[in-house]
Structure formats: structure tokens, C-alpha cells
Amino acid sequence: MISYTAYRREFGAGMRAMTPWLVGVAPFGLVIGVSAAQADIPALAGWLTGPLIYAGSAQVATIEMLDAGVAPLTVIVTVLVINVRLILYSAAMAAYWRGTPLWWRLLAGYLLIDPSFVVGIDRYAHAPDRRRAHAHYLGGAVVLWVTWLTAIAVGVTAGARVPAWLHLEFLIPLYLIGQIVPKSRQAVVRRAVLVAGAVALLCLGAPMHLGVVAAIVAGVAAGSLTRANSAPPSQDAHP
Amino acid sequence: MNAWAVIVAAGLGSYLLRVSMIGAADRFRPPARLDDAAGLVAPSAFAALAVSDIAGAALDGGALQASAPLTAAAVAVLAVARTGSAYAGMLAGLPTLWILTALTSA
Numbered sequence: 001m002i003s004y005t006a007y008r009r010e011f012g013a014g015m016r017a018m019t020p021w022l023v024g025v026a027p028f029g030l031v032i033g034v035s036a037a038q039a040d041i042p043a044l045a046g047w048l049t050g051p052l053i054y055a056g057s058a059q060v061a062t063i064e065m066l067d068a069g070v071a072p073l074t075v076i077v078t079v080l081v082i083n084v085r086l087i088l089y090s091a092a093m094a095a096y097w098r099g100t101p102l103w104w105r106l107l108a109g110y111l112l113i114d115p116s117f118v119v120g121i122d123r124y125a126h127a128p129d130r131r132r133a134h135a136h137y138l139g140g141a142v143v144l145w146v147t148w149l150t151a152i153a154v155g156v157t158a159g160a161r162v163p164a165w166l167h168l169e170f171l172i173p174l175y176l177i178g179q180i181v182p183k184s185r186q187a188v189v190r191r192a193v194l195v196a197g198a199v200a201l202l203c204l205g206a207p208m209h210l211g212v213v214a215a216i217v218a219g220v221a222a223g224s225l226t227r228a229n230s231a232p233p234s235q236d237a238h239p
Numbered sequence: 240m241n242a243w244a245v246i247v248a249a250g251l252g253s254y255l256l257r258v259s260m261i262g263a264a265d266r267f268r269p270p271a272r273l274d275d276a277a278g279l280v281a282p283s284a285f286a287a288l289a290v291s292d293i294a295g296a297a298l299d300g301g302a303l304q305a306s307a308p309l310t311a312a313a314v315a316v317l318a319v320a321r322t323g324s325a326y327a328g329m330l331a332g333l334p335t336l337w338i339l340t341a342l343t344s345a
Binding site for chain 2: 020041042045048049051052053054055058062066072075076079080083084085086087088089090091092093094097105106108109110112114117118121122125165166167169170171172173174175176177178179180181182183184188189192193194195196197199200201204211212215216218219220223224227
């Protein structure tokens, strides 16, 4: 059991670690809000894509397809295909959330999306105590959720705009570079990163985020192969 | 099926994707090899997301404008590699993007 003070400190650290993402995703949330207000759907329904779907690209697809009168089943399937990467995130987090109460897993799972995954898994890999990492994840995930829904609401009601020349959306890849480069000193991770990046580049034109899914699968496969090839031979194999 | 129902169904489906593997965590203990592979999901996902974002920004304008995000990303990689700080990439990369965007669009 960790103290309340330690829990609060970790929660705050998670919120601070999320800051670069907030700056990057808030303009995107505003844009989604504006597009929801302009689409031929109730404004409240557009905003509800935030708490219900909680994934920017899938929300954009939902709003645009509903506005264009696309068949409901097609919209739902499209959203699920875009969000299929969440299964991979879910699998990666499952090991860290094993043994936690059901309510925690249902809540933590609900908050799982690219930024909360990135901020959360980094702490899980390094935290001395799993409970501290839970607090860290929750701090980052909650502040992201509140910011995201607020940004969409502001976009829906005020149609606010952030100056385009700031390119704040570019903070996200820059932040990811900051996460990738130090970890790439390990050969296994470096191979996974290079292959995932190359496949993502090759699959740029792929619809519905499928390029990202293919890149993740290719990166994991390449890293695993590298690990298998570089593992020391077992004693059974070489008596 | 109206817009409300579509959004609720899409939201429910997305939630089930999120908790799909988490729910099985207690009943299913994956072999060590699969656990190792799961550890590679994060760096692979980070690389895929970063490359998609950078390439997307580069493809937004003409060939000259493409140099701004690509150079900014390269500067960020160097800054992080040299300093070891995850935030150095943002501190070096974003101003580089602003300057190069201003120069290439002038």
C-alpha cells in the first residue's frame, strides 16, 4: 500500500507527463467540435462522440460519414476498424493490470487511447511499485479525458480556432521521438522501431489507420525475431 | 438507425476493443515469449504514429514545404540523442519547424 501523498505525487506526475499531448490534441478536439457543429447531426450527438468513442480519428470519421448520410452499419464497422489498434494497446496493458479489481480495469480500459497508452506504459516499465504506476496512468488519462471533452465542447459552442502557424499538432510526433530515441539503444527495440517506421511509411495511403496496425505488427515481429536470433543457445541444444 | 444510435453502438464497440485483452488477463497467462512481444508494442506504436504524423505533415505542401517537418524531426532526433532528454525533441524541433515553414513559404 502506498501513502496518499505518494499516490497524489504520482497522479500529478502523470498529469505533467501528459502536458505535451494536451497541447497537441486540444486543437484537434476544437476542430472536431467545430466539424460536429457544422455537420447535419445534433450538436450534442457530435459532442457525445467524445465520451463514447473517445478516439479522434474515429470521431472525425463518424461525424463526417453521418453528415454524408453513409449507412449506419458502414459507419460502425469503419469506427471499429480504425480503433482496432486498441486491441494491441489492451494486450500490452493487460500484463500490468492483472490482479487489479474489475472496476479498475473497466475504468482504465475506458481511458485507454494513444496518449494515455504512451504516458502510462512508460511509467509501468520503470515504476518500482505497480500501484504508483496505476496512479501515474490515471493522472495522465484523466487530465487527457477532461481536456479532450472540454476542447470538443468549446469547438461545438464557440467554434474557436488555434492559429495554424503554431503547428501545435506537430508536438505529438516530436514527443514520440523523445520517447523512441533513448529506448532505441537496445538492438531489439531499434529493429522494431525501424521496421514499424518503414512499414508505416509504406502504408501511408492505407485507409482507416490500418497502416499503423500493420506497422505495429511488423515492428513487433521484427523485434521478436531479432530477440530470438540473438538469444544465447540453450544448454539442451548444445550439450 | 439514427445518429444517436450509431454513435452509441460505435462507442460500445470501441469500448469492447479497449477491454478485450484486459478482461482475459486473470484467466489467461501468456507464455513469456508473448509477454516479451507485448513489450515491443509500445515502441512499434510510437514509431508508427510518429512516422505517420511527420509524413502527413510533409505531404501537406509542396516539395519545398516538405523539408520543414522532415528537418524539424531530424533536429529533434539529434537533440534527444545528444541530450538524452525526451523533451529536447520538442524544444528543438518546434522552433525549427516554425523557422523553416516561414522561410519556405515566404
